[in-house]
Amino acid sequence: MEARKDDQIRNTEGTLGARSLEHISSSALTAPPRLASQTRQPARARQARRVANPWARGLGWFSIGLGAAELLAPSELARLIGLRDSSRTRGVLRALGAREVAAGVGLLLPKRPGRYLWSRVAGDIVDLALLGGAMAFDRRTDSDRAGIALAAVAGVTALDTWASLRRQDEPDDDSAALARATNGKRAKPQDPSVPVRAVITIHRPATEIYAFWRDFTNLARFMTHVRSVEVKDRLRSRWHASLSGVEELQWDAVITEDRPDHLIAWRSVADATFDHVGEVRFLPAPGGRGTEVHLKMNVLPPAGKLGKAVGKLVHRLPEQVITTDLRRLKQLLETGQIMKSDASIHKGPHPARPAADDEQLTD
């Protein structure tokens, strides 16, 4: 069973990879453009930022304090953490101090604290290695004190890593968003398309989910940014997406493969503004617990007039948004409704309290 599933997944990647190279130049398209995500994304990012900033700030001040101690009082610090107080130790500590202060200042700057958080993680690893080395190889190290210091640094490392991972929820700029959307891997220069994938398990039979998806008009019900889909014939459909504040997008798509209850693959048709290929696969979940829905897309950032704006949006196309859409599909099929909360019905951040009659709501 396991092996078979692996094969299937590998297979999928093969198919997609080949298809993306082949079709992207010809173009056109169809799939549920995630584009609409934009409207929601920046608002949510702002919301996340408000939460995360105090952490970056706290760590920033901590860095500056520690760095200052290393720079100004290396001898005292060396004794405190059980290291031999030699000129070499002092030199190393001063260098580490300079690094700490730089990282701290970076964290307090308004832009891109995420980058500096990761620099702290890297710095922690250096510190752990140096302390560990001193304990292991230098008999003059006070191993009790150094042990405590080591434990403290390990704790800080954990926190830094955690804070850095949290920060990733907030795009600093397009490149950060792109890196996230592509799972950390930038598309290679020769293949500028951006792979996006998402997966969810739905407690319903594959037949039912396939049938729901195959009627593309249904996709507008759970994909926030797809306004509507017109089905033209057995293979062709026309898609309308709304990117609030930007242009309305429309494109045609054609089905390239259709295996009932198993798979639907499509691509955009020439001249599509949202140029992509995609496929959704329905696999039985282990233990009869429903169906795994695997969605994969390769999106080619467009060139030309509209290209720049759309490209920006495509680059921001985060997997998180597609995943959220799949979750909405799951809610729809399992409970008959998309779950709403007092906060989620608003476009931007909103307190968890009922909406007034005149407030504008999404959907």
Added chain:
Amino acid sequence: MKANCWEGKKKVRVETVPDPRILNDGDAILKITSTAICGSDLHLYNGLIPSMEKGDVLGHEFMGEVVEIGRGVKKLKVGDRVVVPFPIACGQCVMCHEKLFSLCENSNPNAYMAEGLWGHSPSGIFGYSHILGGFAGGQAEFVRVPFADVGPIKVPASLRDEQVLFLSDIFPTGYMAAEFCEIKPGKVIAVWGAGPVGQFAIASARLLGAERVIAIDRFDYRLNMARDKAGATHVINYEDENVHEALRELTGGRGPDACIDAVGAEAHSHGVSYAYDRTKQALMLETERPIALREAIRACRNGGIVSVVGVYGGLIDKFPMGSLLNRGLTMRGGQCHVHRYLEPLLGHIERGEIDPSFVITHRMRLDQAPEAYEMFVKKQDNCEKVVLSA
């Protein structure tokens, strides 16, 4: 309507906000008759739980009368008197089918936020941050209840609000903590924290047949309640005694068969470890002060069970993993799957085997919520549990 809103760290205010309305077909709107302040609300009050927004309506322990139902509601009718579980559960997903209601896969519209922090998302919870859904809470005159056919339980007119209100959270939470301990006759259970959840953990451990139940706290008024009302056989005030030594003494040197952490992220203590955690927390180097949890792990007998229902939100430091592994401990925890306990616990109440109102020390009006929070957080006037009426 009036509602108690979070306005920032250590600040709540009763404000006039719009009335709730039906958003999903399965919703009901309740007119709230009684609502309570939970110890876990104090974590929000103290700013420990991330993703709060200024203006959030608080409160996840409430009951009331159904005044409106959505088109899809079949079991509830306008006029029904119900108690509502604090986790929101759809009743349809795999987790709900396995009765893991607080892990419902469909009730948190902000699941992506929780996935970022915790790896995967639990269910939505009323009035408990945006990570857990951004749902308005029940410290208000009215509340919207999603999946109204799944959560709320109708309660008989013969029982007063005060007797059934705590089915919403603290009674089932304490009960689940005791159930985690696999209690059989003769077992010894130690409970850290004699707050309301601790009281119900103690009472439930006795209901389940524990022979000795030891309550640990720093306030004598809480320990007295544990002994006189909840049924603790022994109490330890950690301001006066070394908990580890006292537990050895009370268990013939072996340690309790199971230890319950009903304290959570904001433990108090004295001496070095408290200063250590307090400092790390202030510097944002850890989010919680897991003092009770560390103590519970160390005190537990070899092969025993550590049951965690005190609320934690983030990361802890100095977790005694070596003690857990080398001594073969089992650790269990969770937000309570309230739905599965409603009927059996209502049965205990109806048969007079327990009257949960014993924890109530203060009865106030909704518009007194700010002073109630302050009193509860400072443990003034021997405050154990505050019930607010609209």
